[in-house]
Amino acid sequence: MNSPIKLQPDETFILNVGPQHPATHGVLRVKMEMNGEYIVNAETVIGYIHRMHEKMGEVKTYPQFLMNLSRMDYLGALGYSHGHVLLIEKASGIEVPERAEYIRAIMVELNRVASHLFWFGAFVMDLGGFSPLMYALQDREYILDMLEAVTGSRLTYCYFRFGGLYNDIDDDFISAARRFIPRMRKSLKKYHKLVTGNIIFHKRLEGIAPLSQEMCRKYGASSAVARGSGINFDVRKNEPYSVYPEFDFDIPVFHECDSLARYKVRMEEIEQSLRIIEQGLDKLPDGPIMPEKKPKLIKPPPGDYYQAVETARGSFGIRLVSDGGKTPYRLKLRSPTYSNMHLFDESCRGMMIMDALAFMGSLDLVIPEIDR
Amino acid sequence: MSLTLLNVIVAVVIAIAFAALNAAYLVWAERRGAARIQRRPGPNINGPFGLLQPPLDGIKLMAKQLTIPGGADKVLFIAAPVLAMFPAIMSFVTIPFSESIVAKNMNVGVLMIFAFASTGSMALVFAGWSSRNKYAMMSSVRAVSQAVAYEIPMLITTITVVMIAGSTDLMEIVRQQSGSILHWNIFPVLGNSHNLLMPMSFLIFFTCTLAETNRAPFDLGEAESELVAGFHTEYGSMGFGLFFMGEYANIVIGSCMTTILFLGGWNAPLPFLGFIPGIFWFLLKLYLLIATFIWIRWTFPRTTIYGLLNLSWKILIPLSLFNLLFTAGLIKVF
Numbered sequence: 001m002n003s004p005i006k007l008q009p010d011e012t013f014i015l016n017v018g019p020q021h022p023a024t025h026g027v028l029r030v031k032m033e034m035n036g037e038y039i040v041n042a043e044t045v046i047g048y049i050h051r052m053h054e055k056m057g058e059v060k061t062y063p064q065f066l067m068n069l070s071r072m073d074y075l076g077a078l079g080y081s082h083g084h085v086l087l088i089e090k091a092s093g094i095e096v097p098e099r100a101e102y103i104r105a106i107m108v109e110l111n112r113v114a115s116h117l118f119w120f121g122a123f124v125m126d127l128g129g130f131s132p133l134m135y136a137l138q139d140r141e142y143i144l145d146m147l148e149a150v151t152g153s154r155l156t157y158c159y160f161r162f163g164g165l166y167n168d169i170d171d172d173f174i175s176a177a178r179r180f181i182p183r184m185r186k187s188l189k190k191y192h193k194l195v196t197g198n199i200i201f202h203k204r205l206e207g208i209a210p211l212s213q214e215m216c217r218k219y220g221a222s223s224a225v226a227r228g229s230g231i232n233f234d235v236r237k238n239e240p241y242s243v244y245p246e247f248d249f250d251i252p253v254f255h256e257c258d259s260l261a262r263y264k265v266r267m268e269e270i271e272q273s274l275r276i277i278e279q280g281l282d283k284l285p286d287g288p289i290m291p292e293k294k295p296k297l298i299k300p301p302p303g304d305y306y307q308a309v310e311t312a313r314g315s316f317g318i319r320l321v322s323d324g325g326k327t328p329y330r331l332k333l334r335s336p337t338y339s340n341m342h343l344f345d346e347s348c349r350g351m352m353i354m355d356a357l358a359f360m361g362s363l364d365l366v367i368p369e370i371d372r
Numbered sequence: 373m374s375l376t377l378l379n380v381i382v383a384v385v386i387a388i389a390f391a392a393l394n395a396a397y398l399v400w401a402e403r404r405g406a407a408r409i410q411r412r413p414g415p416n417i418n419g420p421f422g423l424l425q426p427p428l429d430g431i432k433l434m435a436k437q438l439t440i441p442g443g444a445d446k447v448l449f450i451a452a453p454v455l456a457m458f459p460a461i462m463s464f465v466t467i468p469f470s471e472s473i474v475a476k477n478m479n480v481g482v483l484m485i486f487a488f489a490s491t492g493s494m495a496l497v498f499a500g501w502s503s504r505n506k507y508a509m510m511s512s513v514r515a516v517s518q519a520v521a522y523e524i525p526m527l528i529t530t531i532t533v534v535m536i537a538g539s540t541d542l543m544e545i546v547r548q549q550s551g552s553i554l555h556w557n558i559f560p561v562l563g564n565s566h567n568l569l570m571p572m573s574f575l576i577f578f579t580c581t582l583a584e585t586n587r588a589p590f591d592l593g594e595a596e597s598e599l600v601a602g603f604h605t606e607y608g609s610m611g612f613g614l615f616f617m618g619e620y621a622n623i624v625i626g627s628c629m630t631t632i633l634f635l636g637g638w639n640a641p642l643p644f645l646g647f648i649p650g651i652f653w654f655l656l657k658l659y660l661l662i663a664t665f666i667w668i669r670w671t672f673p674r675t676t677i678y679g680l681l682n683l684s685w686k687i688l689i690p691l692s693l694f695n696l697l698f699t700a701g702l703i704k705v706f
Contacts (some may be wrong), residue, residue, distance in 0.1 A: 352676070
């Protein structure tokens with residue numbers, strides 16, 4: 001890392017990290033050219049779990065494509081569906097009842113907390129501490145139970161509909177969510193005590209893998225990767241959508257640029273999501289969850305539409321080119337992890353393998369979302 | 373003559389049985405301990421409290437085929453796991469569990485244990501080299517630098533204790549600590565050294581034991597999130613089983629040495645508790661130390677390789693050298 005080493009190109013060897021490797025969290029392959037423990041060059045190889053979601057978007061009708069979105073990122077699925085339904089509603093001019101928008105925001109934020117919790121556990125496990133994963137999963141379990149009661153599924157939700165929701169929330173959900181918030185705050189305190197305050201943890205992340213702002217901009221990084229490098233960008237604030245302008249919440253930004261900063265951003269985001277959920281539950285209006293007037297067949301008028309949302313992994317963009325038919329002419333998904341991951345090749349040169357894999361953990365990669 | 377030989381053989385067999393049993397049941401204890409820390413049940417299906425889990429795991433491992441990767445060095449590949457287990461078991465022979473329970477006491481017991489402990493890291497090198505796997509190779513390179521870095525402060529600390537006791541005989545070292553907890557080498561207020569730096573020595577020794585046995589937070593040799601499974605990546609069946617048992621046997625040896633050198637061996641902490649047999653105190657201290665090992669493993673993340681080496685060369689070695697000189701001065705004065 002800090003110590004400049006002399007690299008002798010004739011003494012390197014190729015190390016294939018993945019596609020089956022505990023640190024890559026899925027089927028990502030990293031071809032590393034190594035000089036002992038130091039990385040001379042790295043190349044990420046993707047495509048092991050490509051499922052042609054974009055092509056499927058072109059052959060399926062709009063309602064048929066709904067469930068594809070939640071198969072992209074299996075940890076924070078609701079955020080992606082949110083982007084899709086917002087886009088189609090914008091394109092075909094469907095009015096969404098206010099209650100539905102509030103419930104959507106609450107659900108997406110709950111899902112974001114669940115996703116960050118899983119990331120937290122997996123990240124600490126990358127660093128060799130196993131127990132925090134179990135604590136994080138227990139808190140996540142609580143969220144999944146809540147979401148399951150309303151949406152009917154635990155991982156790949158198909159909850160949002162064009163114009164509203166599939167199911168209304170009940171009093172049980174509201175009281176469970178209200179109980180969850182203080183519980184999660186208590187857990188966060190425990191995590192900070194157990195992990196954030198740990199000296200080994202600090203030493204492993206502080207100053208490791210600094211990402212400059214130029215670097216983040218060059219690769220189009222978003223989420224905690226950009227915000228850990230001092231770029232104050234969050235789609236919820238910068239390009240507001242849904243009911244997010246109604247909520248009072250902060251965007252955590254840290255300027256240290258290292259892995260620890262990225263960790264801190266995500267931990268702070270959990271707290272901010274809890275604030276949004278709290279306000280959403282307080283402000284939740286009564287009313288229908290589906291609009292009264294809704295076209296029977298979704299056929300957006302010809303045109304070019306774009307919608308960006310802030311998912312747990314960063315800014316997710318979805319672009320639709322419609323020719324007025326039942327299926328889109330072209331559907332392009334801009335997945336945030338794809339941009340975040342490509343930072344890795346350039347940034348990890350000269351790092352030791354254990355620092356590089358800790359850095360990779362801090363990027364929060366979900367491979368099916370890269371490959372789509 | 374033949375009777376003494378028989379005695380020795382029986383004692384050695386008992387030592388091996390103790391080592392193997394401990395290694396097997398420490399796996400169970402570790403899994404239960406980890407489960408308790410992580411708020412989950414752990415192994416609890418086979419037998420009461422899951423106590424039949426270790427023998428069943430052993431049977432399962434033995435039933436598996438031992439695969440040797442293509443291009444591997446066959447002789448070293450097969451020899452390595454045996455070499456990992458063998459020194460750990462042999463070390464048990466000289467460990468005095470109480471005044472009367474010791475397989476074969478030697479007046480160079482300390483030296484013998486360190487001689488065997490050093491061969492332990494050879495097993496890791498052989499395994500890493502012969503597997504013909506890049507991860508295994510990197511792991512064994514790490515293991516060597518780790519073993520070199522941590523054997524030095526460990527030996528210097530041990531020399532300090534040997535200087536205080538004036539003997540390399542393990543039984544003699546324990547006898548010198550008899551009396552009460554204040555005579556033990558960890559708090560030698562009433563002992564024969566009066567060295568107030570000994571608690572620090574104890575911590576250095578304990579840290580080195582963690583590193584020498586490849587335990588978290590120093591388990592860089594088998595850092596599963598980077599090196600897959602480290603030096604035993606290519607091992608299955610009982611090859612893996614022997615490495616696993618060797619690791620736990622090493623933990624027991626390390627804890628035994630800590631108990632003997634610093635915690636007064638079989639001596640009771642207070643004089644009026646002397647009526648309880650010494651073996652009870654020895655095992656109590658031993659298992660408390662092992663419980664600490666387990667507790668540490670499931671709490672801390674892993675260090676980096678440079679953090680690990682810096683800790684040894686920049687902090688532990690200077691501190692232990694200073695304590696060595698300080699103790700020598702004290703012995704000269706008193």
